[in-house]
Amino acid sequence: MEHNITLISTIASGFGLALIFGFIAERLKLSALVGYLVAGILIGPATPGFVADVHIASQLSEIGVMLLMFGVGLHFSINDLMAVRRIAIPGAIVQMTMATLLGMYLTHLWGWTLGEGLVFGLALSCASTVVLLRALESRNMLESMNGKITVGWLVVEDLLTVLVLVLLPPMAGLLGGSVAEASDTPLWQTIGITLLQVVGFILMMLVVGKRVLPWLLWHIAKTGSRELFTLSVISTAIGIAYGASVLFNVSFALGAFFAGMVMRESEFSHRAAEESLPLRDAFAVLFFVSVGMLFQPSILIEQPLNVLATVGVIIIGKSLAAMAITLAFRYPLNSALIVAASLAQIGEFSFILAGLGLSLGLLPAEGMSLILAAALISIALNPLLFSAIQPFKKWLIDISKTASDLEKRTDPFAELPMSTERKYLEGQIVLVGYxxxxxxxxxxxxxxxxxxxxxxxxxxxxxxxxxxxxxAVSGNAADPSVLIQAHIANASMLVVATPDTIDVRKMVTTAKLLRPEIQIVLRTHSEDESERLRKEDIGRVFYGEEELANGMCKHILAQYAPKSA
Known part of the structure; x- marks a missing residue:
């Protein structure tokens, strides 16, 4: 009896080649996503040799989308977004609008319809969360101010893209979608019904989900079974995504995103993220492999100029827009360059949008191939863009007085007001980081x-x-002018409360130069770094885990000591 092993062969070939090419990509200092996409291309119908089942790969990728969006929701922090809302919200809106318009202009030149151009432009406008987080983590920039701005910016992009995923299906007919069913219902009514369904689902999740999910996780956690807890997290993500689609006609992506958001409110959110991570990563790999299977490599030969133009929109158009917006909000040139480099790539949300466009008849097959080619190139070039930031900034400052002025902005918050009370300017503590x-x-x-x-x-x-x-004064305390404005010359102590210790020596040098007898207190997350700083004897160093252990030991010893009569 012959068994049908199409599912097994698709998964085995997808995982196997993804492992090989993901490893090669990492060794070449590229994102592993490039390797996963290449693996998909090799087992896709456009290349010779073994061809995996496209339909099965498509269904596996849907699970990948659910778990990817669940992970985004699980890590979505409204507090982090609110901390940088003034630049992140308008920045993301303006930058996505500019990228979409540039994409639409390109497709207009190519003779595409308005609907096709809109979907294409939107797919180019949203950067990859996976690529961004890896780029920032590898450079220890995730906790920096520039890192927080960029992550907040991307969170807004993600939310706007989720809104697009909701509104695109009911608007498919108006935009010329070939699969839209003929209906006498007015467009505004269709959109209104869709939004009501979405609002109904969100309200149910916020009212019922916020109570039921934490209660469910609490009781499952009490069993002590790790397998049950992991199963509950995964079944919740996929179950809510499927239920949202069936009951509220909401996309899998939106359902999974809100499942993650609600689960974040639970005290078990960190454990849920940790337990579900291996399965989320595995299906995310299959998602990228399945996207690669849709790529037509021939487009690189047949339409090289179109590919270059698409890459240009992502790397040049989006970067210039992001730079202009960041500078307009009076951030220095260095911040503008980091934000620009961070957003000069596309990834998972672009593929989700393009896939929806294909299914609605709002994107031609060549559009998906152009998006995939541009994603591969932009992700591959992203590390080079980050490496070029400092040399490019130095070159700009050397040749342009304007660039030099932009790097040292005249910011009203960079100086203490003249009305500041005298007590704050004599013998005070200068606290770096809030x-x-x-x-x-x-x-x-x-x-x-x-x-x-x-x-x-x-x-x-x-x-x-x-x-x-x-x-308070605004600016990087590694810049002497910031500490001077904080009146470090009159201070009794410098306390560095930021986790980033890259520039701490510059701060200490400035403080010691202007106030030789000043006391220094430093914070670090790294045991190795704490040892190095202590050997240099530049101040009192506090290492997080060490201080936690000391505090717990003091409590234990105090409780255990015999009570005096």
């Missing part, structure tokens, strides 16, 4: 009536601090 640790230190200083000045890169935080009557 994150989770810095905020706790500041609250303790406030309650003890100890004067301090905060140096913080986030202009919005500085503005809010000043409104609350707390003296």
């Amino acid at each position: 994150g989770r640790v810095g905020k706790r230190i500041a609250n303790a200083l406030l309650s003890s009536n100890i004067p301090f000045v905060i140096a913080e890169e986030n202009r919005e935080i500085v503005e809010n601090l000043r409104k609350a009557g707390i003296p």
Whole structure:
């Protein structure tokens, strides 16, 4: 009896080739996504040799989409977004609009319809979360101000793309989609019904899901079974995505995204993310492999200029738009270049949008191939763009006074107001960073009536601090001018509460130069870095896990000690 092993052969070939080419891509200092897409191309119908089942791969990729979106929702933080909302929200909207218009202009020149151009442009407008996070993590920039701006910017892009995924199907007929069913229902009514269904689903998730999911996870966690907990997380993600599609006519992607968002509210959110990560990663790989199977390599030979133009929109058009917006919000040139490089690529959301466009008849097959070719090239070039930031900035500053002025912006928040009370400018503590640790230190200083000045890169935080009557200056404390504005020459102590220790030596050098007797207090996440800083004897160093262990030991010993009579 012969068994049908199409599913097994598709998974085996997909995983096997993804492993090989993902490894090669990483060794070449490229994103592993490039390897996964290449694996899909090799087992796709456009290349000779073994061809995997496209229909099975498509269904596996749907599961990949659900788990990818579930992961996005699980890590979505409204607080992180609100911290950079003033630049992230308008920045993402303007940049996506510019990229979409550029894409539409290209397709107009190629003779495509308006609907095809819109989907194509939207697919070029959204960057890859996976590529961005890896790029920032590899350069220790994720916790930096520039990293937070870029991640917040991308969160807004993701939310806007989710909205597009919701609105595109009901508008397919108006945009010329070939699969749209003829209907006498007015367009506004169709869109209204769709939005009502989405709102109904969201309300149900926020009201019912917020109560039921944490309760469910709590009871499953009490069993002590790791397999059951993992199963509950995965079944919740896929079950809610499927249920949202059947009951509310909502896309799998939106359903899974809100499942992740609601689960984030649970105290088990970190464990849920950790337990589901291997399966999410596995199906994400199959998603990228299945996308690669749709690629037509011949387009690189038949339409090289179209491919170059598409890449140009992503790397040049999006980057210039992001730079202009960042500079318009009075951030320095360095921040503008980092944001521009971060967004100069496309990935998973572009593929999801393009796939929906294909299914609705709103994107030709060559459109998907152009998007895939541009994704491969832009992801491959992204590390080079990051490496070129500092040399390019130095070259710009050398040849242009305007660039030099942009790097040293005249920012009203970079100087303390003349009205600042004298007590804050004599014997004060200069506190660098107002994150989770810095905020706790500041609250303790406030309650003890100890004067301090905060140096913080986030202009919005500085503005809010000043409104609350707390003296603060905006800028990177590695720049001597920032510490000078915080009156470091009169300070009694410099406290660096940021986790990033890359520039800490510059801060200490400036502080010691202007105030040789100043006390230095530093924070670090790395045991190796804490040892190096202690050997240099530049101040008191606090290492997170070490301080946690010390605090727990003190408590244990105090509780265990015999009680005095």
